Amino acid sequence: MKDSIVKLFNVEPMSLEEFQNFSELFRKISGINIKIDKKGLVDSRLRKKLIHLQLTPKEYFSLIQKNSEELSDFVSALTTHKTDWFRESIHFQILTDYVRNKKLNAPYKKNLSQPFSCWSAACSTGEEVYSLAMTFNQMDDDLNNWKILGSDISTHCVEHAKQGIYEKDVIERQIPIEKIKRYFLKNIDPQYKDLYLFTPEFTSKINFIEYNLVKSKLPSELFFDVIFLRNVLIYFDKEVTSFIIKQLYNYLKPGGLLFLGLAESIPNSEKFKLKRLESSVYLK
Numbered sequence: 001m002k003d004s005i006v007k008l009f010n011v012e013p014m015s016l017e018e019f020q021n022f023s024e025l026f027r028k029i030s031g032i033n034i035k036i037d038k039k040g041l042v043d044s045r046l047r048k049k050l051i052h053l054q055l056t057p058k059e060y061f062s063l064i065q066k067n068s069e070e071l072s073d074f075v076s077a078l079t080t081h082k083t084d085w086f087r088e089s090i091h092f093q094i095l096t097d098y099v100r101n102k103k104l105n106a107p108y109k110k111n112l113s114q115p116f117s118c119w120s121a122a123c124s125t126g127e128e129v130y131s132l133a134m135t136f137n138q139m140d141d142d143l144n145n146w147k148i149l150g151s152d153i154s155t156h157c158v159e160h161a162k163q164g165i166y167e168k169d170v171i172e173r174q175i176p177i178e179k180i181k182r183y184f185l186k187n188i189d190p191q192y193k194d195l196y197l198f199t200p201e202f203t204s205k206i207n208f209i210e211y212n213l214v215k216s217k218l219p220s221e222l223f224f225d226v227i228f229l230r231n232v233l234i235y236f237d238k239e240v241t242s243f244i245i246k247q248l249y250n251y252l253k254p255g256g257l258l259f260l261g262l263a264e265s266i267p268n269s270e271k272f273k274l275k276r277l278e279s280s281v282y283l284k
């Protein structure tokens with residue numbers, strides 16, 4: 001009993017070798033190289049898991065190599081999921097102008113069959129996708145046929161995004177009241193008192209999948225008018241960034257837009273025949 005209590009609360013920081021094992025495995029899966037100066041962060045992100053499972057770092061490392069569910073939890077724990085509603089709001093304005101200035105080809109206009117398609121390629125828990133959905137829906141006069149694909153490497157994030165349930169406090173801080181009234185349901189269940197559900201009205205237009213930017217492939221016939229790839233490239237080195245851009249470039253329609261985070265850019269964007277417009281937005 002005493003031993004297990006000591007084991008439960010006394011989680012020693014991992015050794016350098018253990019850190020290297022974790023970071024190498026994480027790099028192989030996600031393409032993200034965690035440097036040694038982030039060892040403290042890795043320690044603290046895995047600590048909860050080690051305490052919960054009552055395992056040493058060595059035992060945990062061997063578990064995640066055998067158990068795919070635990071491996072996926074490990075990847076979720078080490079990726080950063082920070083996101084917001086209408087984050088970097090200028091992008092939603094640029095997108096609206098792009099549609100409204102009639103830069104779209106005729107087939108996307110009202111009542112025609114081919115939907116205007118958007119991919120949020122590292123969507124975290126879904127706020128970016130639902131912010132896009134609200135933006136498209138507000139443009140009903142110019143665009144009523146649209147669809148959005150949201151994807152992320154993290155199983156937890158994708159599950160959360162699919163549920164569409166978010167904390168009331170955050171929503172009330174970040175979204176104007178008229179949009180809350182229009183797009184969110186509250187008191188959906190006594191158990192969800194402090195939560196809002198994004199309206200199921202657009203379920204048929206929104207899809208979430210797990211997608212790893214360095215490993216996965218979409219069906220080759222899928223092409224997008226807009227790709228959001230925001231606040232994720234900062235985690236990759238130049239080589240991996242180039243690889244990811246090359247992949248995503250192939251999924252973008254000619255004349256389509258690629259949005260990166262405001263602090264991000266593409267090294268050698270001319271190599272990809274992408275023209276930088278403004279605020280980290282690129283035109284193919």
Ligand SMILES: C[S@@+](CC[C@H](N)C(=O)[O-])C[C@H]1O[C@@H](n2cnc3c(N)ncnc32)[C@H](O)[C@@H]1O
Nearest residue numbers: 030079081082083122124153212213230231232
């Ligand atoms: C900081 S969040 C950005 C979320 C959103 N795009 C935004 O700007 O608010 C970065 C997301 O990228 C995801 N991510 C990291 N590596 C990835 C990879 N190799 N493939 C797909 N998604 C990845 C993480 O799981 C995380 O949810």
